[in-house]
Amino acid sequence: MSVANPLTKNIEIGRAPFNFKEYQAAGGYQSLAKAMTMAPRDVMGQVKDSGLGGRGGAGFNTGLKWSFIPEPDGGPRYLVVNADEMEPGTFKDRLLMENDPHLLIEGMITASYALQATTAYIFLRGEYTLAEEVLLKAIAEAYEGGMLGKNIQKSEFSLDIYLHTSAGRYICGEETALINALEGKRANPRFKPPFPQVSGLWGRPTLVNNVETICNIPGILTYGVEWFKGLGLGEESGTRLSGVSGRVKNPGCWELPVGTTFRTVFEDYAKGMQDGYELRAFIPGGGSTDFLMPEHMDLPMIPGDVAKAGSRLGTSLMTVLDDKTCPIGMVRNLIKFFAHESCGWCTPCRDGLPWVEHILNKMEEGKGEMKDIEILREMSSYMGPGNTFCALAPGAAEPLQSSLKYFLDEYEEHVKHGCKYKSH
Amino acid sequence: MLINSDVDSTTTMTNIIASTALKARQLTEAEIHEIEHEKTHYPYAQAVGLEALKIVQKHQGWVSDESLLAVAEYLDIPPDDLEGVATFFNMIFRRPVGKHVILLCDSVACWILGCDDLKAHISKTLGIDYGETTEDGLFTLIPVPCLGDCDKAPSMMVGRELYRNLTTEKIDQIIADHKSKA
Numbered sequence: 001m002s003v004a005n006p007l008t009k010n011i012e013i014g015r016a017p018f019n020f021k022e023y024q025a026a027g028g029y030q031s032l033a034k035a036m037t038m039a040p041r042d043v044m045g046q047v048k049d050s051g052l053g054g055r056g057g058a059g060f061n062t063g064l065k066w067s068f069i070p071e072p073d074g075g076p077r078y079l080v081v082n083a084d085e086m087e088p089g090t091f092k093d094r095l096l097m098e099n100d101p102h103l104l105i106e107g108m109i110t111a112s113y114a115l116q117a118t119t120a121y122i123f124l125r126g127e128y129t130l131a132e133e134v135l136l137k138a139i140a141e142a143y144e145g146g147m148l149g150k151n152i153q154k155s156e157f158s159l160d161i162y163l164h165t166s167a168g169r170y171i172c173g174e175e176t177a178l179i180n181a182l183e184g185k186r187a188n189p190r191f192k193p194p195f196p197q198v199s200g201l202w203g204r205p206t207l208v209n210n211v212e213t214i215c216n217i218p219g220i221l222t223y224g225v226e227w228f229k230g231l232g233l234g235e236e237s238g239t240r241l242s243g244v245s246g247r248v249k250n251p252g253c254w255e256l257p258v259g260t261t262f263r264t265v266f267e268d269y270a271k272g273m274q275d276g277y278e279l280r281a282f283i284p285g286g287g288s289t290d291f292l293m294p295e296h297m298d299l300p301m302i303p304g305d306v307a308k309a310g311s312r313l314g315t316s317l318m319t320v321l322d323d324k325t326c327p328i329g330m331v332r333n334l335i336k337f338f339a340h341e342s343c344g345w346c347t348p349c350r351d352g353l354p355w356v357e358h359i360l361n362k363m364e365e366g367k368g369e370m371k372d373i374e375i376l377r378e379m380s381s382y383m384g385p386g387n388t389f390c391a392l393a394p395g396a397a398e399p400l401q402s403s404l405k406y407f408l409d410e411y412e413e414h415v416k417h418g419c420k421y422k423s424h
Numbered sequence: 425m426l427i428n429s430d431v432d433s434t435t436t437m438t439n440i441i442a443s444t445a446l447k448a449r450q451l452t453e454a455e456i457h458e459i460e461h462e463k464t465h466y467p468y469a470q471a472v473g474l475e476a477l478k479i480v481q482k483h484q485g486w487v488s489d490e491s492l493l494a495v496a497e498y499l500d501i502p503p504d505d506l507e508g509v510a511t512f513f514n515m516i517f518r519r520p521v522g523k524h525v526i527l528l529c530d531s532v533a534c535w536i537l538g539c540d541d542l543k544a545h546i547s548k549t550l551g552i553d554y555g556e557t558t559e560d561g562l563f564t565l566i567p568v569p570c571l572g573d574c575d576k577a578p579s580m581m582v583g584r585e586l587y588r589n590l591t592t593e594k595i596d597q598i599i600a601d602h603k604s605k606a
Contacts, residue, residue: 076467085572086569086570086572087570088531088532088533088569088570089531089532089533089570089574090570090572090574091572091573091574091575093572094572094573121465125572126478126515127515127527127568127571127572127581128572129581129584129585129586130586162465162466164465164475165475165478166474166513167474167477167478167513167514167515167516168513168514168515168568168569169512169513169514170569181474182471183468183470183471184466184468184470184471184472184473184474184501184509185505185509186505186508186509186512187512202467202468243575244575245533245536245574245575245577246533246536246537247536247537251533251574251575251576251577252575253575283532287531287532287570317574319532319533319536319574321536322536325536329535330532330535330536333530333531333532333535334532336530337531337532337569337570340569341569343512423535423536423538423540
């Protein structure tokens with residue numbers, strides 16, 4: 001038996017998520033037994049061969065990321081699930097955790113076997129209160145069901161899973177900042193190398209993976225690598241959650257084959273723009289991705305193809321800009337978020353973002369000057385890759401730099417006549 | 425909660441800090457019980473600093489200097505380090521807040537769908553701006569970064585409850601419901 005929608009097959013909005021027994025009856029909790037027929041390194045190899053890429057935004061091959069963990073030395077090793085979903089416009093991990101918590105837990109158990117992790121943490125966004133309740137209940141059920149604790153399924157493998165609820169800071173999505181936060185410290189990012197796989201939580205080998213990434217693990221082990229590869233379109237492997245928000249008729253998030261085009265999600269699932277609104281542009285995968293234009297709609301939602309068009313797939317949840325909303329207002333909204341969420345560690349981010357926000361405020365108030373456009377251009381490169389400690393400011397620079405490319409006339413119009421939009 | 429009522433207004437800032445620093449309050453049994461439970465999840469007690477602050481906030485409504493010092497003492501964390509954590513996180517309140525904290529999402533999808541108008545409506549209805557608390561102590565209004573509920577925007581939370589697809593009418597109802605609960 002195999003399925004075409006492994007991430008959402010148990011999800012039915014409006015009904016309570018499956019409990020341990022229901023989840024098991026639906027074919028769940030089989031992946032650990034399959035994994036245990038193999039050596040941990042071979043399980044990592046399977047995940048690598050499946051082509052699964054990280055679903056948190058960077059898209060790096062998951063099995064390859066895992067493979068950098070050193071051989072066990074008898075000390076603790078950690079798996080940390082990054083459930084601190086806070087990228088503007090991103091609402092997929094909430095769906096998975098609130099509606100099928102056992103899928104995440106099963107994925108964590110099997111991943112921990114592969115990594116030979118001794119303890120696993122879920123680093124959950126504090127505002128996700130329903131997910132907190134659902135996960136706590138599911139973790140307790142998994143202990144009762146013998147899938148967690150000492151000598152799981154009478155094997156040598158033992159694992160504890162703990163839920164950590166955070167208190168709202170976007171920077172915790174950066175894996176080394178997350179590790180600091182989990183240690184009880186201020187969540188500034190750490191210098192890399194060493195990478196967390198070698199020296200992470202309390203200096204021990206640690207893997208940090210996104211919720212959706214880990215939710216792919218049960219399927220890969222249960223149904224096999226070939227099945228997973230067959231799920232994607234063309235050369236692509238697997239499915240992923242993609243969606244649309246903004247002024248569309250049917251905003252939402254759906255599990256679709258990797259390689260699906262933006263247009264399919266936008267037209268067939270989100271049902272296009274609301275009446276009276278035209279599509280102006282969109283950001284393809286969260287606030288830290290460059291704007292794309294209607295002519296990019298036929299691109300497949302694959303990191304490489306989106307990169308060629310000058311953006312990033314990111315979290316693959318589109319936010320659409322309509323013709324009645326100010327593009328500069330949208331950029332200002334995004335920059336305000338990043339300025340607020342900067343950890344303050346390095347100058348381009350701490351000082352650059354508030355400066356950009358200030359200039360965009362001036363633009364919206366009709367006080368912008370032509371030289372401000374040049375400053376914005378300089379700032380977007382000053383905050384770009386290579387100048388900062390982590391990816392926060394370079395991410396923030398993406399919508400800014402692409403807005404200067406696509407909406408230069410709007411900037412000039414704002415300087416000359418102020419903002420003409422109602423939403424600005 | 426202990427307040428520095430004995431400090432007269434002419435006292436220098438250094439003295440205020442010094443005298444406050446002596447006044448770590450006693451953590452309650454319930455707080456200690458919950459902090460001890462969290463400690464079992466980590467190899468080092470210092471790791472539960474944030475959890476302990478959240479526990480204190482749950483019981484006291486906010487994190488006063490006296491509470492912060494109590495947690496720092498209890499977990500053997502330098503108070504400045506714990507303060508660095510407390511002030512870093514959006515959801516730790518170092519000032520008193522109302523009984524119901526309204527967290528209005530102001531990020532991109534909610535903004536496109538009119539959260540600025542909702543903010544104006546809440547401010548007008550309750551007579552408070554961001555960061556302020558109503559005189560009756562019932563509501564505090566705070567903006568919150570993207571709540572991850574973009575397909576049901578605009579959204580907000582009141583306490584631990586999420587409210588979605590908001591309109592001004594829905595907000596009036598939510599405010600009325602919380603007033604009657606009070």
